[in-house]
Amino acid sequence: MSRQSNRTTDSKKMNSELFTLTYGALVTQLCKDYENDEEVNKQLDKMGYNIGVRLIEDFLARSSVGRCHDFRETADVIAKVAFKMYLGITPSVTNWSPAGDEFSLILESNPLVDFVELPDNHSTLVYSNLLCGVLRGALEMVQMAVDVRFAQDTLRGDNVTEIRMKFIKRIEENLPVGDE
């Protein structure tokens, strides 16, 4: 019995279908529990944030990426290292704002939506909103306040999936009084 899932024996990699389906089950449950899509989006973002806050630890430990000096470097690390490590895709970084504080991640394939069709009555649901929360939470832990949102989504008929990221400010580290 040869099966594609036996491709890698790398213990760090696992069947992504499990992740995709589990995420789907979660979104389904949220849609049952909440009246409107806005609430579901909010919940997904919140959960993503919780994941991001933890995931950054795992990421820094495994990738040996140091501190980023500017937002461009951050964008590169997110696209080329983080997305690759966790989702196995490499989004392209485009649409820089003149000030260099905003960019877009273009995902040509989104692993979260492999088996998904949005029904008509969920037109405002941002299915992959968890990702926004993850990015926000992770960057907050490295002293960066960012605003993350989906600008385009293939699920809603756009050609590509686009995540727009905007740098807000650097979070100052406040040492507790009397701490050396």
Added chain:
Amino acid sequence: MADEALFQFLHHEVIQYVNAAENGETENGRCITKLESMGFRVGQGLIERFTKDTPRFKDELDVMKFICKDFWTSVFKKQIDNLRTNHQGIYVLQDNKFRLLTQLSAGKQYLEHAPKYLAFTCGLVRGGLSNLGVKSVVTAEVSAMPACKFQVMIQKM
């Protein structure tokens, strides 16, 4: 390929969410049922994907062996360590190092929380079996972390 850490975190987040939604009702509560039914749905989908090109299973035991070997390997990267049966429709699957429990302390400290971390997987197995034409009830128990036993009771149609 999604990274395994990602699934672990997501799984944890799902548990937290369901727990909060059920106002922290712990064991035997609706929380477990909800997680189990989510797992059921996922198990159904997974088994469809995994068995696309496998030959038909001969009998119940064959199906169980598949769950213990291939299914477990695809999901948890290891096989079930021990499979026992009374040949009357009860199977006990023992995993000595269950992946979703390895992040919890191995002592007795979090033993009471263990059922929440197993409910989803119970559903996973039940959903998988159900799509292979085997109706079952799956329960789990932990005596010493991170080892656990899944008991599968086959329901005769």
